Amino acid sequence: MTTRQVLNGNKAAAYAAKLCRPEIIAIYPITPQTTLSEYLCEFVANREIDATMVEVESEHSVLSVLTGASMAGSRVFTGTAGQGLLYMCEPYVRVSTCRLPIVMCIINREVISPTTIWGGHQDSFTLRDAGWIQIYVENNQEILDTIIMAFKIAEDPEVLLPVNVCYDGFSLSYLTDIVDVPDQETVDRFLPPYRPNHLCIDPNNPMSVDPVMPGDLLMEFRYKHVAAMENAKKKIDQVDREFGRLFGRSYGGLIEAYRCDDAEYLFVAMGSVVGTARVAIDRVRETGIPIGLIKVRSLRPFPFKEFAMLARGKKAIGVLDRNVCFGWGSGALYMEARSALAIEGLTLPMVNFIAGLGGLDITRDQVVSAVEKVVKITTDKPTQAVHWLGIDEE
Amino acid sequence: MKLKKDQIAPWGKELFIIQTGEWRAERPVLNIRRCQHCGCCWLVCPTSSIREKRDRFQIDLTFCKGCGLCSEECKFGAIHMEREEKQ
Numbered sequence: 001m002t003t004r005q006v007l008n009g010n011k012a013a014a015y016a017a018k019l020c021r022p023e024i025i026a027i028y029p030i031t032p033q034t035t036l037s038e039y040l041c042e043f044v045a046n047r048e049i050d051a052t053m054v055e056v057e058s059e060h061s062v063l064s065v066l067t068g069a070s071m072a073g074s075r076v077f078t079g080t081a082g083q084g085l086l087y088m089c090e091p092y093v094r095v096s097t098c099r100l101p102i103v104m105c106i107i108n109r110e111v112i113s114p115t116t117i118w119g120g121h122q123d124s125f126t127l128r129d130a131g132w133i134q135i136y137v138e139n140n141q142e143i144l145d146t147i148i149m150a151f152k153i154a155e156d157p158e159v160l161l162p163v164n165v166c167y168d169g170f171s172l173s174y175l176t177d178i179v180d181v182p183d184q185e186t187v188d189r190f191l192p193p194y195r196p197n198h199l200c201i202d203p204n205n206p207m208s209v210d211p212v213m214p215g216d217l218l219m220e221f222r223y224k225h226v227a228a229m230e231n232a233k234k235k236i237d238q239v240d241r242e243f244g245r246l247f248g249r250s251y252g253g254l255i256e257a258y259r260c261d262d263a264e265y266l267f268v269a270m271g272s273v274v275g276t277a278r279v280a281i282d283r284v285r286e287t288g289i290p291i292g293l294i295k296v297r298s299l300r301p302f303p304f305k306e307f308a309m310l311a312r313g314k315k316a317i318g319v320l321d322r323n324v325c326f327g328w329g330s331g332a333l334y335m336e337a338r339s340a341l342a343i344e345g346l347t348l349p350m351v352n353f354i355a356g357l358g359g360l361d362i363t364r365d366q367v368v369s370a371v372e373k374v375v376k377i378t379t380d381k382p383t384q385a386v387h388w389l390g391i392d393e394e
Numbered sequence: 395m396k397l398k399k400d401q402i403a404p405w406g407k408e409l410f411i412i413q414t415g416e417w418r419a420e421r422p423v424l425n426i427r428r429c430q431h432c433g434c435c436w437l438v439c440p441t442s443s444i445r446e447k448r449d450r451f452q453i454d455l456t457f458c459k460g461c462g463l464c465s466e467e468c469k470f471g472a473i474h475m476e477r478e479e480k481q
Binding site for chain 1: 397399401403404407409411412
């Protein structure tokens with residue numbers, strides 16, 4: 001039976017992990033992930049999870065331990081944030097290129113410098129091209145549900161890729177919300193045990209792991225990796241629908257459209273700020289402006305076809321970024337959106353908003369004023385395509 | 395697209411492709427009378443070319459690239475390097 005609880009984001013993640021029955025957990029505490037590692041340690045100590053908790057000395061060791069465990073056929077789980085993620089960069093890329101279906105939460109945090117422990121998407125965005133699937137969620141219920149879905153996506157024989165469930169540090173990790181926690185039997189029905197039949201290391205059947213290889217084979221493995229990323233697109237949608245049928249909640253898979261059908265303008269965001277943006281969109285709609293909201297859930301793979309389909313025929317688009325794309329002078333989601341439109345031959349006026357870096361609040365009024373700027377760009381000539389909310393507002 | 399390998403990732407059987415043995419300029423030679431069976435060479439060899447047999451260690455030159463680590467690390471001077479002859 002489903003139980004309704006009041007949980008912060010890290011506790012929702014810990015419950016989700018527990019329900020997925022991981023066999024090995026390795027985790028190293030770092031703000032704003034810290035309580036996630038504490039909850040998991042507690043579950044293991046109280047034998048609420050039948051898992052081995054490996055006490056490691058660093059994030060680099062976290063993913064190195066899980067690499068071996070996953071190769072041996074275990075279902076494994078972990079989570080990290082900010083500098084911790086950057087410290088695990090080397091094994092991070094090896095996990096994806098070895099095609100290991102590891103699920104890891106990234107509790108989004110800004111990166112240093114300056115020293116910061118607060119929220120922002122710069123950590124996971126920095127590693128967006130490292131071969132992992134990255135899904136960004138809006139609230140604590142979605143954290144729990146997406147982790148359960150993530151194992152199903154990752155372990156699919158057509159995918160076999162690691163998945164990051166990315167949720168905002170502080171605004172989700174430490175804030176409480178009502179979360180429906182499903183029962184174990186239903187989750188078991190949705191997510192059967194992981195039984196790899198493609199590759200599995202076994203002392204009785206020795207094999208090599210990562211021997212030195214020439215370029216023709218490396219290219220072949222990259223080709224297969226890219227194809228798996230493409231397969232993941234339909235799998236993310238499929239699993240979302242399947243989850244919806246069993247649990248009564250679904251999130252649109254790769255991308256969610258909110259009040260877009262009759263919209264002439266679009267606003268694009270991801271992560272917890274989508275909740276604020278929904279309220280802002282409703283408010284602007286009340287003034288008679290037909291604007292809709294796109295929530296990008298999957299940054300990797302990026303749903304460029306689905307995005308372009310929603311954008312076709314609109315007058316202008318605004319994109320909100322909680323990160324910067326160094327070298328383009330904009331946010332990274334903005335560049336992704338531009339590329340998606342270009343592939344489909346669309347040339348819409350677009351404006352970018354950078355906000356909420358280093359844990360800075362993004363208020364409803366700020367989003368409303370951003371949305372109003374989107375509406376203006378077809379009438380007023382934009383003097384600047386990128387607005388830094390809170391810095392360059394007049 | 396013509397693919398050469400069945401594996402989806404670079405781990406599994408039949409993946410020793412690069413003939414690192416061809417890089418070798420010097421070969422390790424083991425003096426079994428000096429060998430104390432400590433296994434240090436076996437531990438340090440980056441290409442797993444030291445094989446442990448029933449009563450002694452043996453060097454398999456197939457993938458040995460002649461780096462000389464085994465010779466350098468042997469406490470008993472049981473392995474020395476000899477220049478490869480031009481074939």
